Amino acid sequence: MTQVRRASLADQAAELLLERIRSGEWALGEKLPGETTLAPQLGVGRSTVREAIRQLAGRGVLTSRQGAGVFVTALEVPEDWDAVLRRADIVSVIEARVAIEAEAAALAAARRTHADLRAIRRALARRAENRSDIERHVDVDTQFHRAIVVAAHNPVLVEMFDSFTPRVLAAMIDMLRLRQDFGSDADQQAHAELADAIADRDAAAASRLSRAHLGELRQALT
Template sequence: MTMVRRESLADQAAELLLARIRDGEWEVGGKLPGETTLASQLGVGRSTAREAIRILAGRGILATRQGAGVFLITADASEGWATALQRADIVAVIEARTAIEVEAAALAAERHTSEELEALENALNERGRHRAEISEHVETDMAFHRGIVIAAHSPVLLELFDGFASRSRQAMTDMLRLRGRHGGDDDHGTHEQIYLAIASRDIEAAARLTRAHLHALQEQLS
């Protein structure tokens, strides 16, 4: 049995699982083994197997039915349509982030304390150290942006950011998978510029740089 390499990510496990599906291992409408069995067969942990199932479900190939298990819907789903829907969903999330984070950046530039600025610098440095693996990159990126919202001293914006965090995290993860790259020097440099604008209390630059960053993310999905 072919095994996923130890360093593989969930999308590699999803591709291996898809290859088995297309080889006819399960019939359309049939039930797949449970996560524990699939994890063992693929040579990955349960969480990775669960994520691989989620990836294929998002492409319309599998369906998870509460209390019943995972079922094969089709081996020939149109990846173009599924990807188009995924891109549209990510764009909607970026639009919502823009509404929250541009104003937060402007307010943070105006209102931040020295302690909050230090915490934001630490979050930026942590982001810079965790750019290799998607999940860590997304988590440290979100921590940096949350630090900006905290420094804005706006309880409503913070509530909106936290309430939206789970959806934002998933959308950013999906976006990076679609794009096929992440954590580049240009991207991190943009975040450094946003930090410096906030640190220098340049309200206009903080808002403009944040808006430009999020708009660039959206453009890359066009």
């Protein structure tokens, strides 16, 4: 049985446990042996085993259930979210935005408050007022879409939207510089119709309009 021999014992113990999980020694959902069993196998003390388990729990591989033990929750370390976004192309990001924002628009129509609606209307007005400067236009357009996601009252959707935003902004600005076509009356009207659907609590229309707008954006970027 391979044992830890060098410094950083907890780190090495965590890697050894991860290797054993990857090899299939413990199946997904299976309970790990106790500290008194794992410690001599790894050649470390029980406190080091506890720290190794905490590390793998923080990486999403293990979970500790009070009174029950430690269980395998993943067979591999989940990839860092930022790394996924860095590798994704812009079309993939837009497709993910469609999934997020179409649902957020429907939820916003059902859950929006008067304060949410005022924020959406203010962002819409700023969007109408900023049609000459590309970077400013993209900025206020993002504010409008974010106001809708916030109105869905789902913090996970807001966090996901905020993760996508930096990836989308640069591509949007580059695209508009090439096309020199942005801020048209038709485009502003499409955003106004989306705001109206949310104000009218028409979830189906809000979702459809959001999906249509982002679908057009996807086509423009390909």
